[in-house]
Amino acid sequence: MTDAPTTSDGLLVFKPKPSLPPPPATTGVIGWMRFNLFDGIYSSVTTVIGVLLIGYIAMGFYEWAFVRAVWEASSRNECRLSPTEFGTCWAGVDFWFTRFIYGRYPDAEVWRIDLAALIFILWMAPLWLPRVTAKVVVGLSAVMVFPFLAGYLFLGGERNWFMEIMVALSLTWFLGTMLHVAVCLLLNQGLGRLTVRLSGFSSRDDRFHKYPVIVLALIAYFAVYFLIADWQMVEVVPNQWGGLFLTLVISGIGIASALPTGIVLALGRRSQMPVVRVLCVAFIELFRSVPLITILFMATTMFPLFLPKGLVFNNLASVIVAVCLFSAAYMAETVRGGLQAISKGQYEAAEAMGLSYWQSMGLIVMPQALKLMIPNIVGSFIGLFKDTTLVSIIGLYDLLGMINAISQDPQWIGLHHEPLFTAAVLYFIGCLAMSKYSQHLERKLGAGDRR
Amino acid sequence: MAVVERPRSDSDLSSIINDERYRSIFYQILVFGIIFAVAAFLVNNTLTNMASQGKAAGFDFLLGTAGFSIAWTPLDYKPNDSYLFVYWVGIVNTLIISGISIVLTTILGFIIGILRLSKNWLITQIAAWYVEVLRNTPLLLQIIFWYLGAFANLPRPKQSVELFGADWLVLNNRGLYFPNAEFGELFWMTAVGMVVGVVAAIWYNQRATKRQLETGVYVPTWWKILAIVIGLPLAIFLVTGMPLSWELPVLKGFNYQGGTFILPAMCSVLVALIIYHSSYVAEMVRAGIMSVSHGQTEAAYSLGLRPSWTMRLVIIPQAMRAIIPPMISLWMNVVKNSSLAIAIGFPDLVAVFMQTSLNQSGHAIEIVAMVMLFYMTVSLTISACLNVYNKKIQLTER
Numbered sequence: 001m002t003d004a005p006t007t008s009d010g011l012l013v014f015k016p017k018p019s020l021p022p023p024p025a026t027t028g029v030i031g032w033m034r035f036n037l038f039d040g041i042y043s044s045v046t047t048v049i050g051v052l053l054i055g056y057i058a059m060g061f062y063e064w065a066f067v068r069a070v071w072e073a074s075s076r077n078e079c080r081l082s083p084t085e086f087g088t089c090w091a092g093v094d095f096w097f098t099r100f101i102y103g104r105y106p107d108a109e110v111w112r113i114d115l116a117a118l119i120f121i122l123w124m125a126p127l128w129l130p131r132v133t134a135k136v137v138v139g140l141s142a143v144m145v146f147p148f149l150a151g152y153l154f155l156g157g158e159r160n161w162f163m164e165i166m167v168a169l170s171l172t173w174f175l176g177t178m179l180h181v182a183v184c185l186l187l188n189q190g191l192g193r194l195t196v197r198l199s200g201f202s203s204r205d206d207r208f209h210k211y212p213v214i215v216l217a218l219i220a221y222f223a224v225y226f227l228i229a230d231w232q233m234v235e236v237v238p239n240q241w242g243g244l245f246l247t248l249v250i251s252g253i254g255i256a257s258a259l260p261t262g263i264v265l266a267l268g269r270r271s272q273m274p275v276v277r278v279l280c281v282a283f284i285e286l287f288r289s290v291p292l293i294t295i296l297f298m299a300t301t302m303f304p305l306f307l308p309k310g311l312v313f314n315n316l317a318s319v320i321v322a323v324c325l326f327s328a329a330y331m332a333e334t335v336r337g338g339l340q341a342i343s344k345g346q347y348e349a350a351e352a353m354g355l356s357y358w359q360s361m362g363l364i365v366m367p368q369a370l371k372l373m374i375p376n377i378v379g380s381f382i383g384l385f386k387d388t389t390l391v392s393i394i395g396l397y398d399l400l401g402m403i404n405a406i407s408q409d410p411q412w413i414g415l416h417h418e419p420l421f422t423a424a425v426l427y428f429i430g431c432l433a434m435s436k437y438s439q440h441l442e443r444k445l446g447a448g449d450r451r
Numbered sequence: 452m453a454v455v456e457r458p459r460s461d462s463d464l465s466s467i468i469n470d471e472r473y474r475s476i477f478y479q480i481l482v483f484g485i486i487f488a489v490a491a492f493l494v495n496n497t498l499t500n501m502a503s504q505g506k507a508a509g510f511d512f513l514l515g516t517a518g519f520s521i522a523w524t525p526l527d528y529k530p531n532d533s534y535l536f537v538y539w540v541g542i543v544n545t546l547i548i549s550g551i552s553i554v555l556t557t558i559l560g561f562i563i564g565i566l567r568l569s570k571n572w573l574i575t576q577i578a579a580w581y582v583e584v585l586r587n588t589p590l591l592l593q594i595i596f597w598y599l600g601a602f603a604n605l606p607r608p609k610q611s612v613e614l615f616g617a618d619w620l621v622l623n624n625r626g627l628y629f630p631n632a633e634f635g636e637l638f639w640m641t642a643v644g645m646v647v648g649v650v651a652a653i654w655y656n657q658r659a660t661k662r663q664l665e666t667g668v669y670v671p672t673w674w675k676i677l678a679i680v681i682g683l684p685l686a687i688f689l690v691t692g693m694p695l696s697w698e699l700p701v702l703k704g705f706n707y708q709g710g711t712f713i714l715p716a717m718c719s720v721l722v723a724l725i726i727y728h729s730s731y732v733a734e735m736v737r738a739g740i741m742s743v744s745h746g747q748t749e750a751a752y753s754l755g756l757r758p759s760w761t762m763r764l765v766i767i768p769q770a771m772r773a774i775i776p777p778m779i780s781l782w783m784n785v786v787k788n789s790s791l792a793i794a795i796g797f798p799d800l801v802a803v804f805m806q807t808s809l810n811q812s813g814h815a816i817e818i819v820a821m822v823m824l825f826y827m828t829v830s831l832t833i834s835a836c837l838n839v840y841n842k843k844i845q846l847t848e849r
Contacts, residue, residue, distance in 0.1 A: 036572035043571045050573040275479040279486060289830035290823045291787035297805050298823075301815040305500045306493045386589035393591075393794050400592055416599040424588045424596070431587035 064088055075411040092415045093422050096406050100422065103242015103397050109156070109234060113245050116150045119174060126181045133190040138177055143256045145173045154249070157235030168225040176220065238316040242397030244426065246316075250398065251385045254323040258384065259377070261324070262331025267361065269336055280332070287329035292387050295322045296394050319391050327384050334376045338369030371445050378438035382431045399423050497816070512812045513538070519807055521798045523714045534808055541800030542825055548717065548799065549786040552724040556785065557778075559725060560732020567737045578733065585730035591791050594723040598795040601722075602715035608706050619699040619710070626712040628700035635694025644684040651683075652676040716797040724785060731781055739774035740766060771844055779837040783830045800825060 007013055025031035038044045070079045070087035071094070079089035093100075102110050123142040126132040149170035152163060159167060180191035187194065192213050196202050199212035241249070268280035287295065299322035303313055342365050350360030370377070392401030403419040406412055501508060513535040520530045524540045525547070567578040585593070603624075606612065611621040611628075621628050659672045688695070700710030743766050751761040793802040800822060809818045 036570070039570060046569070046571050047573050050571075050577055054577070273475050273479045273482075275483050279482065286823070286827070289783070289787075290826040291790040291801070293790045293793065293801055294805060294819070294822050294826065297801070297809070298819045301809060302819060305497045305815065307500075308496050309499065309503070382587070389589040389591040390791070393791075400589070400595070404595075420592065420596050420599065424592055427589055427592065428584065428587045432583065435587070 076413060076415050089412075089415055089418055092406070092412045093418045096412070096419065097422075099243060099406065100399060100402055100419070100426075101244045103246055103402055104240045105236060105242065105245065106234075106240065109236055112153045112156070112233065112236075116153045119149065120146060123174060123177060126177070126184075129181070129185070131188060132181055132184045134180070134192075138180075141173055141177065145170050147253070147256075149174065153233075154241065155236065155238070156233035158232065164225075164229075168221060168228060171228065172217070172221045172224045175224070176217070238314050241316065243402045244399045246391075246396065247385075247388050247398045250316075250320060250323055250391060251388045253320050254327045254384050254388070255381050257324045258327035258331040258380070261328035262335050263366065265328060265332035266335035266339060269332065270339060284329045284332050287326055288333065292323075292326055293390050293393060295326050296390060298322070300394050315394070315396060319394070319396060323384070323388065323391075326387075327380070330380050330383070331377070334373055334380055335369065337376065338373035339365065341372050342368050374438055374442050374445070378434055378441075382434050385430060385434070386427065399426065506813065508814075508816060510817055512814050512817070515812070517808065517811070519811070521803055522796070523717060523798060534804075534812065537808055538800075538804050538821060541798070541803040544798055544803075545786070545789055545800040545825075546829075548720055548724070548792065548797070549789040551721060552728065552785050552789065553782050555721075556725045556728040557732055559729040561736055563729055563733035564736025564740070567733060568740060582730040582733050585727055586734075590723065590727050590788055591794055593727055594720060594791055594794060597719035597723045598716060602719040605715060608702060611702070611707075619697075621700065621707065622718075623707075624715060625706060626714045627718050628707045628710050628712045630697040630699050631709070631711045633696045633698050635692075635696070637691040638694045640691050641684050641688040641694070644687040645680075648680045648683040652679045655679065714797065716792070716795045719795060720789070720792040720797050724789060728781060728785055728788075731784075732778070735774050735777045735781070736770075739770035739772075742773045743769045768844070775837065775841050775844065779834055779841070782837070783833050786829050786833070787826065 024034060026035060037047045065088060068086065068088045069090050071090055073079045073087075073089065073091035074095075076089055076092060079087045079091060098107075098110070102113060105113065120142065123138070123146055126138050127135050132138070148163065148166035152159065152167045176191070183189065183191045183194050192209075195212050195216055196209045201208055201212050265280050265284060268276045269284060271277050271280070296319060299318040300315055303318045303321070307313060346364055346368065347360065350364040353360075355363065388398060389400040391398050392404060395401075397405060400423060403423050406419055407414055407416050409415075514533050516531050517534050517537045518530050521528055521537070521540055524544060526536075526540055526543060528536060528540050563578050563581060566574050567582070569575050569578070605622060605624040608621075608623045608625060611623040614620045614622060619628075619630050656672055656676060659670055663669055698709050700707040700712070702708075747765055747769065748761055751765045752758075756764065789799060790801040792799045793806065796802070805818060805822050809815060812818070
């Protein structure tokens with residue numbers, strides 16, 4: 001005890017050791033940066049390289065898109081001769097923007113496309129309103145009944161007897177849906193129930209409840225049918241369709257038809273019946289192993305040969321049929337993946353409950369399989385949306401086709417980069433929106449599976 | 452209580468309808484009948500239409516003269532060759548671009564995928580945006596972008612861009628020029644040496660692994676393997692008097708002479724295909740590595756394995772199981788998507804055969820069938836090869 005510090009009268013004195021320096025911050029901006037950006041020498045070097053890369057790209061883009069931008073010009077030459085030499089010709093994009101969206105659709109008739117889009121949005125919107133009942137009917141009708149009304153709005157001209165019936169049905173259905181939504185929001189009660197109550201049938205047996213609804217629907221249908229009998233619009237032939245509008249028409253029909261046909265094909269592929277199975281496998285494998293462009297070429301060159309004399313398919317119809325066949329084959333494989341992921345116990349349990357094949361598929365297996373496959377299903381929708389650009393190769397003026405056409409216009413000859421960039425942004429927004437929504441849907445529907 | 456049972460007889464119609472066996476046969480006959488009727492209807496229409504247009508079906512046209520020139524092909528094609536040869540040229544061109552793209556896109560995709568899992572936040576973000584931007588824009592748009600935005604604006608041969616400062620690797624508006632290897636007479640011996648070296652290295656490596664498994668003694672093999680694989684062919688190459696020379700591209704007049712070149716269109720297709728698909732590979736690699744549970748890493752660390760060994764011996768082999776199956780379909784997609792080269796005029800199979808030859812000869816059905824046959828053969832071959840490999844590395848379960 002000789003080394004320990006003592007006072008003069010021999011008592012031990014407590015002397016603390018100097019405290020350690022504080023550890024490096026792990027919280028706050030500095031800590032976060034130290035941990036995520038400068039964690040060691042390699043990390044710091046890559047961070048610096050990354051910052052330089054981003055800076056280089058951002059500067060280049062800023063100069064191209066903003067510094068050299070020319071917003072007002074009437075031809076590409078004016079952009080070139082502008083004070084900022086070789087200006088980025090946003091004026092051209094501005095000038096052609098309506099063409100990007102509507103293609104060569106006559107200006108006076110463009111409201112028809114807008115109206116159809118508005119109707120579709122109104123038709124689909126109730127699916128996101130919690131108070132609306134019968135959402136399945138609303139959603140299915142938007143996919144299966146709406147196309148007739150939209151088709152007539154886009155095409156115009158004279159209606160044959162079939163379209164006469166279907167357009168009236170579609171319009172009635174739309175008005176009925178809107179009324180139903182309004183009633184749901186105001187009275188918190190479906191249109192059907194309200195009709196039953198107002199007609200005084202609510203006191204009767206449940207069996208009779210459908211009669212006032214049917215009568216009302218028929219009255220409405222015939223009223224609409226006779227009201228629009230003389231309604232006719234100018235015909236716009238499909239050759240004039242184009243731009244983003246055509247892209248959405250083709251991919252929309254492809255997407256809407258892919259799921260039902262894909263489900264049927266996937267079930268067929270897993271069927272016990274050899275003939276059905278072989279046919280489904282052959283169809284799926286054929287269409288999945290060849291590129292879409294060969295199917296499109298096949299459609300435009302061979303479909304005219306397949307059809308009986310006198311029946312002429314236009315290019316657009318052939319392309320739509322080809323896209324539907326193609327997307328169905330891909331969707332079938334996606335759905336099959338989902339079906340395989342469902343454990344055998346589920347099938348057996350459904351059978352043990354005495355459900356028929358279609359009941360067990362529709363009520364037990366499909367809801368689980370489709371929920372599991374949402375990311376892949378949306379993935380193939382995104383793929384289809386991107387793949388519709390291929391129709392520009394066979395001469396349709398979809399968004400990409402329109403952009404190629406514009407660069408050949410005498411006034412704007414050689415205007416490539418700015419329209420291409422615009423199209424890329426439009427596609428990017430569309431695809432990103434779809435994938436983000438699928439992630440949201442996955443989280444929402446998977447809420448029960450999370451621990 | 453007496454149970455009254457309904458008398459059953461085989462002649463009862465409802466029992467036949469409800470019998471699953473009969474019902475399934477009935478449905479199959481029905482489906483077959485419908486398909487057959489539709490097919491017969493289409494074939495009948497086709498025959499009628501072709502007869503009325505005065506066309507005859509058959510493959511005789513394949514031997515006729517094609518009569519058009521093809522912008523780029525490694526084969527010795529001349530306009531007076533037959534359609535059959537055009538078919539072959541198209542196949543070779545398609546296989547070349549898809550082969551190069553498959554190899555490079557896989558490598559690039561692995562790099563991006565590993566960068567996405569980096570601990571560095573900035574690098575992860577850059578990789579994530581790379582993937583998002585490329586996956587969410589159409590491939591066709593990207594091909595056109597690379598063509599019009601980069602490769603169509605190149606300078607004339609006199610102002611060529613020299614890549615890496617080498618005057619034998621130049622890029623101009625006629626294409627990318629690079630040296631052409633010219634093999635001397637005795638070069639076959641070097642090639643044989645290379646094959647022997649690789650075989651010997653594999654044999655040596657297997658023996659070393661076996662010995663390590665038996666005795667637990669680890670012998671570093673990599674430098675010996677390197678010596679065998681590189682040293683043996685190099686020694687033969689030097690002994691036989693270096694029978695290899697390079698034919699360099701040289702600027703003569705208005706264009707480069709000598710060497711090999713590829714078209715600007717081909718460059719843009721390759722760049723677009725490689726970059727576009729690398730984003731898909733990156734996602735697969737990321738998902739594959741994430742699918743290996745973190746417990747594996749911890750177990751490897753607690754056994755005393757170094758991080759690099761952990762990655763190589765524990766994580767990657769398990770991740771490969773999740774990576775290989777989607778990779779199969781991606782490689783098939785690369786082959787299929789190479790057909791988009793048609794949009795910027797690269798002469799692949801679809802462009803030369805399904806477009807030009809079809810428009811000239813008018814034999815739609817035969818040509819469409821031949822093109823589809825080619826793509827189906829490639830797809831089925833790739834998936835067969837990879838399925839074999841896939842079976843080998845899959846987890847062997849009881």
